[in-house]
Amino acid sequence: MQPTKKGLDGRRSRVVVLMVPFPIQGHLNALLNFARSLAECGLRVVFACSDTHMRQATQRAEGWDPFAIANLSFHLLPLPHLTPGPRLRPQLPSAPPVYLGFHAVPSRPPGRPCPLARSLARNYGRVAVVHDPLVSIAAAAASRTPNAEAYGYRCVSACGLVHLLGHGESLRVLPPSSLCVYEGFAASIARRQQPLKFDQGILYNTFEAIEGQFLQQLPHKAWAVGPILPLSPRPQEQERQHGCIQWLDKQAEESVLYVSFGTISSLSAPQVRALAEGLEASGQPFLWVLRHADKGDILAMDDSEEPRSLPDCFEERVKGRGFIVRDWAPQLQILGHSSTAGFLSHCGWNSCMESIFMGVPIATWPMHSDQPANSHLVTKILGMGVAVRELNEGDGFVIAEAVERAVRSLMASEEGSEVREKALRLRDSARQAEGGTSHTALNSFLALISRP
Structure with missing residues (x-):
């Protein structure tokens, strides 16, 4: 969804969004596109990732220049170098060299506040930590930081999540979710679920007309704010x-x-x-x-x-x-x-x-x-x-x-x-959702993080 541009008002100028993506392409670009949307709504957004993944995300940003958005800045995190991860199960058709890079993102929450979030909290009335749920430690870190609160931004469909959670009665024609994931995936996901209890809710790049029935089955507050896409071409392109x-x-x-x-x-x-x-x-x-x-x-x-x-x-x-x-x-x-x-x-x-x-x-x-x-x-x-x-x-x-x-x-x-x-x-x-249900959902989220 492309939100209506709004100037900074008194409440939004007191809020900063700390965006924490998961370091693979489909997740990086999804959160970067949402970061742009929030910046164009008048919020200050800090996109935090490693130097390697910052360059990957920005170089592959299609249709816009991430460095030309006034309210969007980048903070480099010292993450380990991402190397090939676990292979697929033999019955699956492909074996990508990298899978979800769980080893590049710690799974245990830190025992102290996040230094970046703590620094932002000193300068803003509220820090809204918007993170990929695969980086759920960000939610735990936010819980230990004054004036901070956490929200997830999922890069999968509501339908897909319902299936992976085993809640989709209408999806019984699909194979068991255990056949759809890599070795070690379920265990890795399970280790990362506990910190999600700190989230205030989850945002989805979808809209009610296509996934309303699945959004209703989710066990958490969900905002369907999609489609979040970059649409304006760069002049050089x-x-x-x-x-x-x-x-x-x-x-x-x-x-x-x-x-x-x-x-x-x-x-x-x-x-x-x-x-x-x-x-x-x-x-x-x-x-x-x-x-x-x-x-x-x-x-x-x-x-x-x-x-x-x-x-x-x-x-x-x-x-x-x-x-x-x-x-x-x-x-x-x-x-x-x-x-x-x-x-x-x-x-x-x-x-x-x-x-x-x-x-x-x-x-x-x-x-x-x-x-x-x-x-x-x-x-x-x-x-x-x-x-x-x-x-x-x-x-x-x-x-x-x-x-x-x-x-x-x-x-x-x-x-x-x-x-x-x-x-x-x-x-x-x-396109109707942009000015309808998704617009309403995004405004609901903005009102929550910008509240007095």
Whole structure:
């Protein structure tokens, strides 16, 4: 949601927001976008993370310059270097080099007030600590700091959280949540839950029209303030557009399938080949982001280390119809382009919200965590997508024929036309929420933290 800009008034000038993200891309950019929204509401916001993750978040901020927001500043925390974490369970389809970096964020609350929060508390009437719930120690630290209070900002869907908590009666068709997470994930989450008792409530990047039934099942105060997205392009991005945007400019309207699996998941070499064969056989134009999953320090990644598992001469055969990106791609610009007609996605929540806001239907290929529940929400509840695979199907490998069938269904069938119409209606609902339910929820949160 893009809130109405407001100048500093007497109450808001007494409040500072300390934003504490979890150090992986999908969580960093989610909290950074919310930090921008709060800064544009007239609040002073301090975004606290390591130097590495500050550079990662700001360099990948799409459509805006984080250093050009007057009320937004950055504080560098001395976090350990993020190295590869636990691997996926064997039955899951991918093995990202980094998973949630729990070892980079302490799980035990400190025994004394946070020095940064304590310093801010000396200069402001109230410190609102908005943290990723995976960094729940921030909530405990706030409880030990005068004039401070804590709020969570979840980067997963309400639907996905309900599923992972085992509360979703309507999600029984999904596999058990234990099959959707990595080794050690449940134990790591459990260790971090206790400090969440200090939170005053949790904010969600969603809106009532799509997740109201799941928000009602949550055992805590919840504000649905989404969609929180960056929408205004930087002038320099308009001048020097990514090559994939220039390629999209040459394609027919509503003709291209965008393919991307996010930043922390990697397909196996055989799976990449099967996906390529399915895309080729579908006959549909496509733009495919084919890159390695992020490592602990994305700034140290070797861009020359490209995935080498495409079929022989594949790029020659699809030349003109297919475009492959091997670096960071401007996803919002791609989804908002008039040539983009569909999105083959892992169903991370950021990607789902961006697709909903742009009215682009999804071919769902979930892998882990909240993604199976998001896929269920998109295909079975909202009706704006088709499933490429379900997490509980066989060994998880998707054959080329299944890819071809799903792509044709989404892009060139009567079913595809129906889901596209639903996607457009949901786009309208998302934009209505900006000035409606989400606006009301955000104002409720602002009134609480700005109270006398």
